[in-house]
Amino acid sequence: MIIPELDHPTLHLAMAQFDLAAEAMNLDPRFRERLKTPQRSLMVALPIRMDNGNVKMFMGYRVQHDSARGPSKGGVRYHPDVNLGEVAALAMWMTWKTALAGLPYGGAKGGISVDPNQLSQSELERLTRRYVAEIFPLMGPDKDIPATDIGTNQQIMAWMMDTYSQQVGFSVPGSVTGKPLSIGGSLGREEATGRGVVDVTLEALHYKGIKIHDTTAVIQGFGNVGSHTARILHEAGARVIGVSDVTGGLYNQAGLNIDDIFQQHKFGIPIAEMKVGDHLTNEELLTLDCTVLIPAALSEQITVKNASHLRCQILTEAANGPTTLEADEILHDRNVFIIPDILANSGGVIVSYFEWVQDVQRFFWNEGDIRQRLQEIITSAFHRSLLFSREKKTTMRLAALMSGIDQVAQAHAVRGLYP
Numbered sequence: 001m002i003i004p005e006l007d008h009p010t011l012h013l014a015m016a017q018f019d020l021a022a023e024a025m026n027l028d029p030r031f032r033e034r035l036k037t038p039q040r041s042l043m044v045a046l047p048i049r050m051d052n053g054n055v056k057m058f059m060g061y062r063v064q065h066d067s068a069r070g071p072s073k074g075g076v077r078y079h080p081d082v083n084l085g086e087v088a089a090l091a092m093w094m095t096w097k098t099a100l101a102g103l104p105y106g107g108a109k110g111g112i113s114v115d116p117n118q119l120s121q122s123e124l125e126r127l128t129r130r131y132v133a134e135i136f137p138l139m140g141p142d143k144d145i146p147a148t149d150i151g152t153n154q155q156i157m158a159w160m161m162d163t164y165s166q167q168v169g170f171s172v173p174g175s176v177t178g179k180p181l182s183i184g185g186s187l188g189r190e191e192a193t194g195r196g197v198v199d200v201t202l203e204a205l206h207y208k209g210i211k212i213h214d215t216t217a218v219i220q221g222f223g224n225v226g227s228h229t230a231r232i233l234h235e236a237g238a239r240v241i242g243v244s245d246v247t248g249g250l251y252n253q254a255g256l257n258i259d260d261i262f263q264q265h266k267f268g269i270p271i272a273e274m275k276v277g278d279h280l281t282n283e284e285l286l287t288l289d290c291t292v293l294i295p296a297a298l299s300e301q302i303t304v305k306n307a308s309h310l311r312c313q314i315l316t317e318a319a320n321g322p323t324t325l326e327a328d329e330i331l332h333d334r335n336v337f338i339i340p341d342i343l344a345n346s347g348g349v350i351v352s353y354f355e356w357v358q359d360v361q362r363f364f365w366n367e368g369d370i371r372q373r374l375q376e377i378i379t380s381a382f383h384r385s386l387l388f389s390r391e392k393k394t395t396m397r398l399a400a401l402m403s404g405i406d407q408v409a410q411a412h413a414v415r416g417l418y419p
Helices: 009-024 029-036 084-101 121-138 154-168 192-208 224-236 258-266 282-286 325-333 347-361 367-392 396-415
Strands: 040-049 055-064 072-079 106-113 144-147 216-220 239-245 248-251 278-280 292-295 314-316 337-339
Touching: 009 029, 009 084, 009 325, 009 396, 029 396, 040 084, 040 121, 055 084, 055 121, 055 144, 072 084, 072 154, 072 347, 084 106, 084 347, 084 367, 084 396, 106 121, 106 144, 121 154, 144 154, 144 347, 192 224, 192 292, 192 314, 192 337, 192 347, 192 367, 216 224, 216 282, 224 239, 224 258, 224 292, 239 258, 239 282, 248 282, 325 337, 337 396, 347 367, 367 396
Parallel strands: 072 106, 072 144, 216 239, 216 292, 292 314, 314 337
Antiparallel strands: 040 055, 055 106, 239 248, 248 278
């Protein structure tokens, strides 16, 4: 088997963003190489007995980028394209994200190179439990706390929590987040990332002087993040005119029936098969004329090839790394207001933090408290980044990155170097 390498475009993007921010903030050279290098990287071979009796090999990964500010935190992704380079990039972004939000965490990420839709439920369970058994030495509520990501859900988190608990001999709800409520999950966790995306988008609209009822929105991706973003934005009064999933997109200038689309998608009907608007491709969707464009799918969707064709005033990055550096420059020159990913999609890790706190304290909050605390933290991070960007005359992306990186560098400075 060929071992995946770190040479991955998403990691190149994360490194390049860091270099730009480090140069702009004149970061102490002592910290530059340290903060670009993951603290720990683990690759695990996962031989799984399939339902037909054959044994199939999968590759799993867990990267802990930094733990200077606390235990590392990050999702586990099940996707065919997962490899070590992508996971390392996502772990780095998670470090800046948690620091920007003021959470006492470092960044981590994990994943398995697999298409979960091609596995039976029993095969998926065996794969999940074997993965946790292999990364067990790195896991723990005070060491590294996995969560949901693309291709994983509450049930997978329940298997992870159970497997970890079996290893230690007692129930440890705080070992993972994104669990079902019955075993220590938190109210509001499923919609948290989407709700956070809407919170910062509303702040950006207010900053730009645009009323919500005059707002049109286009959302690429209709998974957990995109679907809840569309629903909550629609409920807030925006007109959602375009949505898409991997099969294609739907468009209606008068506004789509988001409730209908949400329910159909919940029952497994792909957007390309729905009859509630005009069909178009994901590429066409990105260039629709709208107030707010929200990429909520995979990385590097907005590139030098299509950036000049975007027709939005605000770009809210619900996905991780959806915009390349070259596209960033084009959009900046065109005065597109970008809410960067480490800010825009931090609602998930913020409510994951709430879940972890509730598990550790054995005291659970109501949903109203969770929504209020999420809004307070993420809008505060938005305004700090906005103020910083205006004072330093830089972009929102660089402002957010510099703020997060500075927090981590300060932690390393005061802790010193051991031994």
